[in-house]
Amino acid sequence: MNEEIFIYGGGITGLFLAYHHIKKGNFVTLFEEKSNLGGVIGTRREKEGLVELAANGILLTDDIKSMLNDIGLSPVFPKKASKRRYFWINQRLSQFPISIFSGTKLLYSIFLKKLKFDSSLNFESWSSGMFGSSVTKNIIEPALGGIYGTRLSELQAETIFSQWNGNGKSTIFQEIKKNKKKTYGTVSFPNGMGDLVCHLADYLSPRIQIKTGVSLSNIDEIQNLNGTVRICTSLKKLLPLLEPLLRKNEVPNLLTISTITRFGETKLTKKPCFGVLFGKNEGIQALGVLCNSDIFEGRVATNLHSETWIYPKLDGGENRDLLKSIVEKDRATITGKQEEAKAFYQTTWEGVFPAYDKKLYLFNETLNRLETDWKSKGKDIKFYGNYRKGIGLRSIFESTMSE
Numbered sequence: 001m002n003e004e005i006f007i008y009g010g011g012i013t014g015l016f017l018a019y020h021h022i023k024k025g026n027f028v029t030l031f032e033e034k035s036n037l038g039g040v041i042g043t044r045r046e047k048e049g050l051v052e053l054a055a056n057g058i059l060l061t062d063d064i065k066s067m068l069n070d071i072g073l074s075p076v077f078p079k080k081a082s083k084r085r086y087f088w089i090n091q092r093l094s095q096f097p098i099s100i101f102s103g104t105k106l107l108y109s110i111f112l113k114k115l116k117f118d119s120s121l122n123f124e125s126w127s128s129g130m131f132g133s134s135v136t137k138n139i140i141e142p143a144l145g146g147i148y149g150t151r152l153s154e155l156q157a158e159t160i161f162s163q164w165n166g167n168g169k170s171t172i173f174q175e176i177k178k179n180k181k182k183t184y185g186t187v188s189f190p191n192g193m194g195d196l197v198c199h200l201a202d203y204l205s206p207r208i209q210i211k212t213g214v215s216l217s218n219i220d221e222i223q224n225l226n227g228t229v230r231i232c233t234s235l236k237k238l239l240p241l242l243e244p245l246l247r248k249n250e251v252p253n254l255l256t257i258s259t260i261t262r263f264g265e266t267k268l269t270k271k272p273c274f275g276v277l278f279g280k281n282e283g284i285q286a287l288g289v290l291c292n293s294d295i296f297e298g299r300v301a302t303n304l305h306s307e308t309w310i311y312p313k314l315d316g317g318e319n320r321d322l323l324k325s326i327v328e329k330d331r332a333t334i335t336g337k338q339e340e341a342k343a344f345y346q347t348t349w350e351g352v353f354p355a356y357d358k359k360l361y362l363f364n365e366t367l368n369r370l371e372t373d374w375k376s377k378g379k380d381i382k383f384y385g386n387y388r389k390g391i392g393l394r395s396i397f398e399s400t401m402s403e
């Protein structure tokens, strides 16, 4: 109560954190190096429809509902038909791409098998031992690839499930139950995700001091501030600031993600769906595709359909024409037809989030140590963002709330 809080970085992490501190009655100053707030989140309104620049939705919880209520923003819920989610496995679309035997093994692994992480194994090897190779290849690989922007061999279980106890004492079900909060599915907003940033900024601006065009350029400068300091810059921007404090092997790997929003007159799948997730070695370069106009109302001009294709870093670079041709090739593999697109909008984010691998786990331990060292010297300085406790907006909201 009545604490002085300095927040660096006005992306969604900084905005959520500022919101939680206002609710606690603290005084907040937010520094953002750009002239606008929101970081990677934003929505462009093109003549064909809405184009999201990063997140397409947020997982709704009671706490997020209450924030939306405060900032005067109504969520847009997905259409019922978009409940259908496809996997592209063995050259076909499938909603349940494993056998009954593998399904039974999966249930056994969730409800009865003790959860034990092994830091010497990447996610792919660990998961094959835990759930079996069919579940790993056909469900976990496509599902996590779409969320974490890379393949399972680049990820590590204990980094992704850092809030779970993986020392062999409990089951996955028990860990899920322990951390479970009621959720209401993924939602967006009337004008897309940019609405969330605008409403948060409008709510915060009369209540906090916002200083845009101000950059944190040296980690020493915050140690002299008289108050609590929260660093909410992206990891990419944080790493050069921490360089003097890190050893070379402690620097995490950053991933590049490209999205292409494609507008066309034909649908990707016969039945409406949320999207399609792609496994490794299935002849498709995308990690996943979202069928935007099947999911939310009001995303497109009349008679058009909108899809967002998500790609990891590609060998030929992020050249626009190359990406367009890859999208059309991937799409034709699914539909079996070459269909004309009306428009493509590409966004490439270089180093936008970290690989959730062992290096990130160790990097977070280093950050925890730094925070503890500072605390022992009477300085309250902490790091928040999509490299700490999860990439998704819901995880960021909850980590900034529980500080």
Ligand SMILES: Cc1cc2nc3c(=O)[nH]c(=O)nc-3n(C[C@H](O)[C@H](O)[C@H](O)COP(=O)(O)OP(=O)(O)OC[C@H]3O[C@@H](n4cnc5c(N)ncnc54)[C@H](O)[C@@H]3O)c2cc1C
Pocket (backbone or CB within 6 Å): 008, 009, 010, 011, 012, 013, 014, 031, 032, 033, 034, 037, 038, 039, 040, 041, 053, 054, 055, 056, 057, 058, 059, 214, 215, 216, 217, 232, 233, 234, 237, 238, 257, 258, 259, 349, 352, 353, 384, 385, 386, 391, 392, 393, 394
């Ligand atoms: C393509 C894509 C799709 C996604 N889809 C989803 C989704 O559907 N659902 C979901 O939940 N999540 C999704 N995410 C994840 C989510 O969007 C991000 O994790 C989140 O937006 C990151 O927010 P942030 O504030 O931590 O970082 P950023 O958005 O990078 O913001 C950091 C801010 O700090 C500022 N800054 C940087 N350096 C300094 C400095 N030195 N001093 C002051 N300010 C500084 C920057 O200008 C920026 O405004 C997606 C991400 C991407 C890239």
